[in-house]
Amino acid sequence: xxxxxVVGVGPAGARVxxxxxxxxxxxxxxxxxxxxxPLACSGHVSRDVWEYTPDGARExxxxxxxxxxxxxxxxxxxxxxxxxxxEPVSNVIDREELDRTLAEAARDAGAEIHDGHTVTGxxxxxxSVELTVSPADADPFTVEARMVxxxxxxxxxxRRAVDLPEPDEKLHGVLGFDPEPDHGDFVDVHLTVPSFFAxxxxxxxxxxxxxxxxxxxxDEDARARFDRLxxxxxxxxxxxxxxxxxxxxxxxxxxxxxxxxxxxxxQTKPFTGGGILYGMRSADHAVRxxxxxxxxxxxxxxxAWRDELATEIRLGHWLRRAYSLPEPVQRLGxxxxxxxxxxxxxxxxxxxxRDHLRSYLP
Numbered sequence: 001x002x003x004x005x006v007v008g009v010g011p012a013g014a015r016v017x018x019x020x021x022x023x024x025x026x027x028x029x030x031x032x033x034x035x036x037x038p039l040a041c042s043g044h045v046s047r048d049v050w051e052y053t054p055d056g057a058r059e060x061x062x063x064x065x066x067x068x069x070x071x072x073x074x075x076x077x078x079x080x081x082x083x084x085x086x087e088p089v090s091n092v093i094d095r096e097e098l099d100r101t102l103a104e105a106a107r108d109a110g111a112e113i114h115d116g117h118t119v120t121g122x123x124x125x126x127x128s129v130e131l132t133v134s135p136a137d138a139d140p141f142t143v144e145a146r147m148v149x150x151x152x153x154x155x156x157x158x159r160r161a162v163d164l165p166e167p168d169e170k171l172h173g174v175l176g177f178d179p180e181p182d183h184g185d186f187v188d189v190h191l192t193v194p195s196f197f198a199x200x201x202x203x204x205x206x207x208x209x210x211x212x213x214x215x216x217x218x219d220e221d222a223r224a225r226f227d228r229l230x231x232x233x234x235x236x237x238x239x240x241x242x243x244x245x246x247x248x249x250x251x252x253x254x255x256x257x258x259x260x261x262x263x264x265x266x267q268t269k270p271f272t273g274g275g276i277l278y279g280m281r282s283a284d285h286a287v288r289x290x291x292x293x294x295x296x297x298x299x300x301x302x303x304a305w306r307d308e309l310a311t312e313i314r315l316g317h318w319l320r321r322a323y324s325l326p327e328p329v330q331r332l333g334x335x336x337x338x339x340x341x342x343x344x345x346x347x348x349x350x351x352x353x354r355d356h357l358r359s360y361l362p
Contacts, residue, residue, distance in 0.1 A: 002026045003292040005131055005145035006111075007119045007158050009035050012262025012279030013151030014102035014113075015052060019287040021109035028143060030117040030133055032152075035103045036096035039241045040153070042175065042211060043095035044187065044201050045276055046346045047088065052280045053098075054105045061101065064092040064204040067185040071338070073330050074192065075232045076200075081334035082186070083341050090345050092203050098276075122148065122161035122258065129257045146292035148258045151279075154246040156264035162255040167266035168248025171196060173213035173273060174226040176237040181205045190229070191323050191330055194218055196273075198229050210235060213245050213273055245273040249306075249313065254298040261286055267309065269346065270316035271323075277346050278309055315348035 004020045006013045006029035017029040044066070050058050068084025107113050114133075120140065121132030129148040134140045150158030154170055182202035190198040190212075198212035210230050214222045222242065230237055246266035253265040261267065262279030269278065282305040289300035322333065342355030350356055 001128065002028045002143065002145040004028075004147050004149060005129065005143055006030070006149045006151055007122075007131070008032075008150070008152035008156075008262075008264070009103050009106075009113060009115065010040065010099055010151060010153070010262065010279075011052075011102055011276045012264075012267075012283050013149065014099065014106045015280040015283035016149045016151060016261055016286055017111040017113065018102070018106035018109045019284060021106060021111040023287060025292065027106075027111040028145070029103075029106065029111055029113050030119055030131075031103075031113070031115040032118045033115065035113075035115045036099040039096055039175065040243055041095065041173075041245075041276070042199075042201065042209060042274065043093045043098070043203070044090060044199075044209070045093060045274070046090050046344065048277055048346065049091065049093065049098075052277075053101060054108075057101050061093045061097055062091055063094060063206045064183065064202055065185060066090045066092060066187055066201075068341075069187045069189050071334050072188065072190045072192070073327055073334070075190065075229075076188070077232075079331075080188075081338040083338055084186070085341060088185075089341075092201055092206075092209075094206070119152070119157065122158055124162060124256050124258060126256075146257065147290060149283075149286065150258055150260040150264045151262050151283075152264055154244040154263045154266070156260065158258060159260055159264055162258045164252060164255060164258075164260065165250035167246035167250060169215065169246075171213040171245040171247060171273060172216055172222045172242065173211065173245045174222045174240065174242045175209060175211040176226060176230060176235075176240045177203075177207055177209055178230075178235040179207040179238050180236070182208045193225060193323075195320070195324050197323055198225070200233065208235065210237070246275075247273065248317075252302065254302055256295050257298075259286055259290065259298055259301055267305065270313060271319040271348070272316075272345075274346075281305070281308060312346070312348055315351070319348055 003025035009031035070080035116136040184202040268275035285304040
């Protein structure tokens with residue numbers, strides 16, 4: 001009987017496993033494929049990520065530092081509205097290696113980590129949860145745990161198995177990579193995708209990342225829009241990946257002995273779709289609040305992560321609405337607000353911070 005079983009070893013799952021093991025719990029974690037592959041999301045993150053990695057990780061993972069963003073209402077040749085700081089705003093990292101680094105930190109803390117293991121069954125009872133696990137090269141077996149963390153992404157099998165509600169929506173995201181080195185220190189943001197946006201991120205010697213996301217009911221699919229984006233830049237894409245981006249957490253992310261963390265719980269930024277930091281922060285709340293022998297403590301987890309993130313997510317929804325404003329309104333808004341900023345990319349509430357408001361003063 002394990003205290004915690006973790007399904008999915010991305011950043012959120014690895015963080016649950018690590019912190020739970022450090023707290024003295026018996027922890028086992030399963031990843032369906034190889035940890036770190038296939039690539040699931042962008043490697044553009046706030047500098048806060050280093051608070052969650054082991055010593056020395058920055059030197060291994062950092063690809064580029066970003067000082068700001070050029071916003072466009074049209075394509076690459078359209079007018080750019082810059083938003084910037086005089087110090088790095090964010091970092092670009094080796095996203096696949098981040099997963100492996102976080103998983104190894106969990107192993108070092110004492111968690112059992114197994115990749116190539118697919119969880120095919122989740123059966124809750126009054127006192128425990130039984131997982132059916134199918135290894136890639138062996139017969140299925142079962143594992144029993146007092147609590148199960150569903151960290152298995154936007155189309156979470158754990159969420160469906162225990163009949164928890166779905167996220168408000170799932171966007172279809174596409175990423176592609178041009179291997180040509182680019183050490184630029186600004187990202188490009190294009191407000192040309194209905195209800196979302198497209199981006200170009202320089203990754204230093206690792207090349208350039210291009211991406212966008214659309215609603216499933218969009219009048220043109222994500223890949224067609226993506227092809228137009230990279231053609232406009234003259235990019236040569238050598239690899240692609242795609243997947244769902246969950247937006248809008250459901251009313252509940254806990255059942256009797258199961259809790260969701262990360263993309264499975266739609267703990268993401270509505271205005272970018274990013275969820276690495278939100279997921280790891282929620283993982284910390286889960287381990288602090290949940291006592292494996294006491295299902296009643298799951299409600300404390302629900303309260304804790306929402307207390308930290310609910311306002312940021314709500315403001316993020318308002319920011320996202322600006323992507324669909326008429327083009328003249330977008331141009332006017334960008335013209336009035338562009339320049340030096342004092343905001344944090346993970347916290348929309350900093351739009352009202354003293355540092356940001358001071359940036360408007362001459």
